[in-house]
Amino acid sequence: MFWIWIVKLKIGFEGAINCPEVENSVSACINSARDLSRHLANAGIQQAQELSTATKQGLELVSSIRQQALMSDIDRLHHTSNAFQDSIDHILEVCKLLRHVAVSETLQVSAKFTEINLRVYGPQVITAAKTLAAYPGSKIAQENLEVFADMYQWLVSDVTTIVKDVLEASQAKPEKQVYMSLPRPGKHGTTSKPLKAVRLDTEEQEKIAKSGLEMKLITSEMDAETDKWQESNTQVEAVRKFPPCVFSEIIVNEQN
Structure with a gap:
């Protein structure tokens, strides 16, 4: 009974392969996947081009967080921290798009690690600011906030660099590979001649x-x-x- 079911299933597949409706459906799926990939690339490039505004806004928010933490303005610090977290999330989404849009494996790895570093160290600015706001007289808490604020600036610089590299790589035309034919023996001086022994004098x-x-x-x-x-x-x-x-x-x- 089992073998009969297998034979029927095989006959059904063979009939489906020869069916033009199945071929049309497969072709439509492939075309849709290509269109989706193209739209994803265009969205990633567009978001990357507009990323400078988000990074500039994030740096301004960090400056505000510093001042509010030093003044122990808890309410305004909470509001600014939420806006800063939204800015980080937006940059992280752009990094994800860049990882899919990048045309080389090196750029994909760079975008991935930039995203990881920003995800880990970006929110530390908020934590350090809340600590300083709770202990405004602590020199250690102030130095801790300064360290993470400077680190965020470095992370933004890394994001800007990877965005620039991905955009340049996506707009550059791929170079044609030129295959050189192997030289034939005995021509163009490529075949080495055997060395002759030379007798030395006394x-x-x-x-x-x-x-x-x-x-x-x-x-x-x-x-x-x-x-x-x-x-x-x-x-x-x-x-x-x-x-x-x-x-x-x-x-x-x-x-x-």
């Missing part, structure tokens, strides 16, 4: 022998010097193993 042989003897002497001197270093190191290690009382006695004897 004077050149003596020079080579003399150079070899000098190298051997230099090597022997280096080996002897190395043995001295090893012997010295052995003595140093032996001295290091002396107990502290021995060093105390030595110092006392030198003072006497």
